[in-house]
Amino acid sequence: MNYFPDEVLEHVFDFLTSHRDRNAVSLVCSLWYRVERFSRQRVFIGNCYAISPEKLIKRFPGLKSLTLKGKHHFADFNLVPYDWGGYVQPWIEALAKSRIGLEELRLKRMVVSDESLELLSRSFANFKALVLVSCEGFTTDGLAAIAANCRFLRELDLQENEIDDHSGHWLSCFPDSCTSLTSLNFACLKGEINSASLERLVARSPNLRSLRLNRSVPLETLQKILVQAPLLVDLGTGSYVHDPDSETYNKLKTTILTCKSIRNLSGFLEVDPRCLPAIFPICLNLTYLNLSYAAGIHGSELIKLIRRCAKLQRLWILDCIGDKGLEVVASTCNELQELRVFPSDPLGIGHDAVTEYGLVAISIGCPKLHSLLYFCQQMTNAALITVARNCPNFIRFRLCILDPTKPDAVTMQPLDDGFGAIVQSCKFLRRLSLTGLLTDQVFRYIGMYAEQLEMLSVAFAGNSDKGMLYVLNGCKKLRKLEIMDCPFGNGALLSDAGKYETMRSLWMSSCEITLSGCKTLAKMMPRLNVEIINEHDQMEICPEDDGQRVGKLYLYRTLVGPRKDAPEFVWNL
């Protein structure tokens, strides 16, 4: 390989699109490392505290696209306190000072301030895409800065963020000269926006292919926008409520007939089911349908809609569809690859909820299914075994029984064998979430069979340290392990400390580990940050009492030592 000039190597590396492949290539020899790092444009950092912005900039001077993740996954479920960390500001500051020509920034679970957005918008002349997922800390003022200053903005994608809405002025900040938008998603904004501004923006964005509106955008505006954007591929409706006898609704029906390119449909945050027939004509073309926020569409209307969507590949719905509805999905959507069924009532035991019947029906009708998120009332081993047999291609399998320690609904046994069948049959399984009554045995199965498993989420499962040990010893490709409320203690935690350096992170909350165990681990492994989160009144917790149980442990590998922005209640051991 020494004979090839660098340009040739670079050209070959260009064909490697995945981060892992490029990372692997950079480890071959110092020559390859050098060529790779100068030609790398896209970098993914799964934990913003694993590395520093300075090191990133030094290694990849050609960086154009950066993805950063901040808080741990369990922050989604309120387990991580508000000011735990994950600030993007130092990253943007460092990048702004450098000569990096940043064009794309994707952030997940990070704290983003208006100041950060303002700095971002002014520092990179060629900035093109901003994607924020589950972030917080900013307001529409920050969005206004992005709109006003990023002259070549193509993508502004806001997914499930907590944004302080100071009203719709920000949309008007896109200058008249901005005609480059391809993707705009503001569905998570709560406030009003100026309809006229939105219509004008769409009218001057001929490349717009993806548009997701928020709840405040009325049906009239939707109709006008669709007239301007007949080439739209991805649509998220706003308020989908109107009198079905009105002229506006009739106009919408006609307009939608011209939207032959729509493949993804979402929204319906407010919906009058009587207006649904307007979208029937485009249903047959849909490959992605997300009705998981459309609480206003009930069982029978949902089914009427889904019957028309024969080409669906990804479906996100609420459990009010019921088992009967899932049977319709199974018979209609034979191309289905991904299904997510969310609870419409997270605490209650609703009549409409889904059970093992729905899942089995899906497994029969949808053999291409590879990703599942299923919130249900109950499950049985027999059902899981059947599903495992019918769908051996699962990559992601996340089952959530709302009562998390519920046994097999028929036999009252633990669900160990059911999940065992899943891991044994699905040889490509990368992500698994378990619930139900589960003993150490299920972990034994996982350790034995889940060879490709990268992420495991466990709650209220297992009997002893053995459970966790099976997983740590068996799953060679494990990267993320998150555990809540399981009886795993120091023995399990300390059995293979080196393992954690091969993983991104470990989370354990409400388990049996103690401060002593965590301190021991921290001492053994200097390249891990071992953080304890203590939310309570500090008086109650004595740092010297090593015997006390640890409420929340979050440890992760890092090249830059303990972070300097940790709040008081986070102890880095």
Add this chain to the structure above:
Amino acid sequence: MEKGGLGLEITELRLGLLPGSCGPSLVDKNDKKRVFSEIAEDKNSTTEEKSTQTKSQVVGWPPVCSYRKRNSFQEKDHLKKESKMYVKVSMDGAPFLRKIDLSMHKGYSDLALALEELFDCFGISEALKDADNSEQVPIYEDKDGDWMLVGDVPWEMFIESCKRLRIMKRSEAAKGFGLQLIKGFPKGFIKDVTK
């Protein structure tokens, strides 16, 4: 397990909040099980209106992301099937009565549109354009048996107390049915419909 061998269990206080344990989550697994079954029992005996959020929940369960929890489990706009509220609706001059489910509507304007559709008439919400000439006046009978003007009280309060509806002709009202009509049409109704 290892820790038993060191006799550290003695030092672990189990009364009150366990030091180091997180949030309102509980002391040990058995307790957690107990809370889940408590929640299940309470839910069955609860009336539709009682908010499930007032119950103590185990932090972090169910694993639904907080954004989704805040934005899709809607209490008021999308009432569950159990809380249907059918009431009789009569209209002066119509040969027979109809029934309407109040829980399916979000507010007075929505109700007005539905009533118009039901009786194929255009007086009810049209009245907001031309109050003085409005032919129809919607009134309802409340829990106490009194006939009230539709639109005075907040919507939620209205659907709780409404027992039946009547769309009365203006001429009937003027004959001293007992209602005080201010400026020819109920103000509350106008305010809501024009919102």
